[in-house]
Amino acid sequence: MSRAEELAARLSRVRDRIASACGAAGRDPSEVSLIVVTKYFPASDVRLLADLGVTDVGENRHQEAEAKAAETTDVPVTWHFIGGLQSNKAAAVARYAGVVHSVDRAKLVGALDRGAAARGGAVDVLLQVSLDPPGREGRAGADPADVPALADAVEAADHLRLRGLMAVAPLGEDPEEAFARLADVRAAFLADHPDATWLSAGMSGDLEAAIAAGATHVRVGTAVLGSRPAVQ
Ligand SMILES: *Cc1c(COP(=O)(O)O)cnc(C)c1O
Numbered sequence: 596m597s598r599a600e601e602l603a604a605r606l607s608r609v610r611d612r613i614a615s616a617c618g619a620a621g622r623d624p625s626e627v628s629l630i631v632v633t634k635y636f637p638a639s640d641v642r643l644l645a646d647l648g649v650t651d652v653g654e655n656r657h658q659e660a661e662a663k664a665a666e667t668t669d670v671p672v673t674w675h676f677i678g679g680l681q682s683n684k685a686a687a688v689a690r691y692a693g694v695v696h697s698v699d700r701a702k703l704v705g706a707l708d709r710g711a712a713a714r715g716g717a718v719d720v721l722l723q724v725s726l727d728p729p730g731r732e733g734r735a736g737a738d739p740a741d742v743p744a745l746a747d748a749v750e751a752a753d754h755l756r757l758r759g760l761m762a763v764a765p766l767g768e769d770p771e772e773a774f775a776r777l778a779d780v781r782a783a784f785l786a787d788h789p790d791a792t793w794l795s796a797g798m799s800g801d802l803e804a805a806i807a808a809g810a811t812h813v814r815v816g817t818a819v820l821g822s823r824p825a826v827q
Pocket of ligand 1: 632634655677678763797798799800814815816817818
């Protein structure tokens with residue numbers, strides 16, 4: 596099997612999973628966008644994926660993402676930055692990423708805004724919410740209590756568009772329970788920001804639970820591309 600055939604077969608299984616999950620949740624599959632996470636895989640896979648109709652790709656490390664985006668400027672895909680963001684890299688990320696999912700502190704906002712302005716456009720922003728218990732080691736994402744102030748900071752930035760929320764289910768917890776908490780955080784958030792309707796949640800292992808909880812964007816890596824190399 597060629598790489599293109601392999602990707603086509605896995606992509607079609609993932610699209611079927613999304614359609615079934617939408618069916619089970621009484622949702623229209625057109626409400627859920629697939630972002631294929633290409634981290635650790637080469638730019639050639641991005642080209643093959645685009646040929647297979649993929650319009651959105653995700654990366655979690657700036658250097659790798661920047662290089663891959665530069666190698667594929669002729670490929671019509673939107674780059675989603677989904678990883679932990681350092682404030683000294685944020686402006687650079689905003690130069691190639693159309694969507695940044697991982698905004699979790701106000702310090703990132705000014706730099707992202709400057710990067711977006713330098714590119715001469717606007718960047719779509721999602722606020723990453725932590726679903727971990729407070730105080731957990733290596734916690735990524737804003738505390739739900741800090742989301743309102745963070746949302747206000749993004750809304751005040753001229754070149755950023757507040758689109759919604761993003762989260763990752765904590766390891767070792769039933770994703771349905773984690774995504775139920777996320778749905779509550781989102782309901783409160785939507786009361787203040789009714790237009791910021793995107794919810795980025797769900798990966799290869801838990802996309803069904805995320806779609807049941809209202810995800811509008813799923814971020815799927817291994818189920819499309821295969822296992823990542825063990826050394827990361
Ligand atoms: C790697 C990654 C994914 C994709 O994970 P898979 O389990 O390979 O589907 C999704 N979201 C984030 C934030 C990631 O870093």
